[in-house]
Amino acid sequence: MEDSRRNFLKIAGISALGLGASPVLDAFSKEEGLQTPQMIQGEKALKATHWGMVIDTRKIHSSEDLNPMIAACNKIHNIPKLETENHEIKWIWAEAYHNAFPEKETNFLNERLEHIALPVLCNHCEDPPCCRACPTQATFKRESDGVVMMDFHRCIGCRFCMAACPYGARSFNFRDPRPFIKETNLEFPTRMKGVVEKCSFCAERLAEGKLPACVEASNGILIFGDLDDDKSEVRQALRENYTIRRKQNLGTGPSVYYIV
C-alpha cells in the first residue's frame, strides 16, 4: 500500500515536470525566437556598413556649444529630467577632458582642452562588451551597419551591460520616467521603469534618411558617416587630422573619434 502510493506520487511528479517543461522546450525549438529584432528601413534610408562619428573638438569654444546637440537628443528621444543625479538618463552629455579620457590625464594639458567640455556618447564599439554581457540579446550590434541597439521590451533590467560598458554610456530607468518628460515626442517610444537605455546613433532617423539629431544640431562639431567608405566625410576628416578614441587600449574598437 505504502509502496504503491509512493510510486503513484513519483509518476505524478514526473508527469507534472514534463508538462511544465514543454513550453520551455517549445521556445527552444522555435528558431525565430532567437533572431534579433528588425527595424524596417524606409525608401530614403541612409545606408552604410559601419556608421561612425568624428568629433572636431577644435570647433568647441565653451561648454555651451554642446547644449544644442544635447537638447536635440533629449527632446526627440523623450529623455526625462529626473530630480536626483543618481537616476539620471543620459544619451549624449558633456564631460571634462580628464573624465572623457581619464587614462590620458596630465598636469600640463593644452589650455583650450582644459577649458572646454567634450561630448560623450555610446561609442558603438566594433566589439561591444555590453552585447557580450547581455543574457537576453536585448542589446545587440546590428550586423548590417554596426549600430549597437537596444530592445527595450526584451531587457530584463539586470544591468550587466552597465557594468560591462567602460564608457558609462548606459542609463537605467530607476523609476517611471514618463512624469519627468517635459514634452513627449509621439514619434519615439517612451521607456518604462526597470530597463536600460542608451544612444542608438538615431537608428530611427537613419531609417528615414535623416542624420542623427545631435549631428544636425551640432553646428559642424559632429561629423557622421560610413567608416567603410573612403570617400565619406568621416574618412576625409580622419585622413586629414590626428584623432584619438576613448580607452582604445581595451580593444573595444570605438566608432567615435575625437580630433583634439
Add this chain to the structure above:
Amino acid sequence: MLELAIKGSKRYWGWMALLAAVVGVGFLVYLQQLSFGLGITGMSRDVSWGFYIANFTYLVGVAAGGVMVVLPYYLHDYKAFGKITILGEFLAVASLVMCLLLILVDLGQPMRMLNVIFYPSPRSVLFWDMIVLNGYLFLNIVVGWNVLEAERNGTSYPFWLKPFILLSIPWAISIHTVTAYLYSGLPGRGFWMTAILAPRFLSSAFAAGPALLILLCLVVRKLTRFDPGREQIQSLAKIVAYAICINVFFFLCEVFVAFYSNIPEHTAHIKYLFVGLEGKGALVPWMWTSMGLMAVGIILLVNPVTRRQEGVLAVACVAVFVGTWIDKGLGMISGGFVPSPLHHVNEYAPTIPEILITLGIYAMGALVLTALFKMAISVKEEVAG
C-alpha cells in the same frame, strides 16, 4: 520526510513564525519596489549593482562552502564527516534559495525573467551562472534528500546517486568560479579584472561556508539531541583556518600587484576602499574592521590552543564570517564601481528599504534552513533511537 518539518515544539514554531514575519516585512517592501522601481535603493547610474548583488555573491560562496564537508567524506573516505554531510548540503540549498531570490529582486523587470531561457545567450556569463546555480540547487536537493531517506530506512543510498554526488564536487567550484567571471571579464573595471578573482572568491567561500557550518553545529548540539561531534567541528575549524589564511594571502597579492606596478586603474579602487578618494571614504572604517576581524580569525584559528576551545572557536568563526562578508559583501561590489570608468567618485550606501528586502531574503533562507535541518536532525534522532 517532509512531515518531520511540520512536527515541532512551541520553540520551533515560534522561531519559524518570527522568520515568517521578517519575510513578510521584506515582501511588503518588495511590493513597494515593484511599483516604484529600483529607485528606492541606493544604486545609481555609476554604482549600478549594490547590496543585492553583493549579498548574492557572498551567499554563492556559502553555498559552495558546503563542498568542504562533502569532498573529504566522498573522495577521501573521511568517515567522521559522514555524520554532517547532510548539514553541508542543506546549507547549500538554503543559500542557493537566497541567491536566486536576490537575483530576482535585483531585476528591473522581474516578470521578463524567462527571457534568459527564451533567448539563450551562451556568450553571456549570466546565462552560465543561471545554469550552474540552478544545477547546484538541483544536485543538493537530490543528493541530500536521497542520502537522508536511506539513512532513515537504515539502507545505503541508491547506486544511481553516486555520479550525482561526485558531480556535485566540481560543480560547487564552478558556481563560484562562474560568479567571479561575471566580474573579472569586464574591460574597464580594474578592481575586478584580475585572474585571481575566482580563486579569491573560492578561498573566502571555503572560509565563510564552513565557519557558518561550525556555528550551526554548535547551535544544533545545544538545541537538539543530535551531536555533530567534536572531531567534526575541529576538522572544519582547520579547513576554515587554511582557507582564511589563503584568502588574506590572495588579497595581499592583489595589493602588491596594484601598488608595485602603480597603475592608477588598479590602485584607485583599493585606495577608495582603504583610505578614501577625493575626500570620500564611507567604506574605510568597514574595510579596516574587515581586515581586523580576519586577522583575529587567523590568530584564533591557527593557534591550536585557542582553536580547541569551542567557545573561542565560535568567536573566531563569527569574526571570519563577518570579516569576509564585509570584504565581499560591501567592498567587492562597491569597490569595483567607485571610481566610475569616467573617474567620478560617486559613493553608494544601501537604503532602508533595500536592507529590509535583503533581510527578508535572509529570513527566507533561515526558514528553509531550519525546516531542512529539522528534518535531517529528526531523522538522526529517530535512527539513534
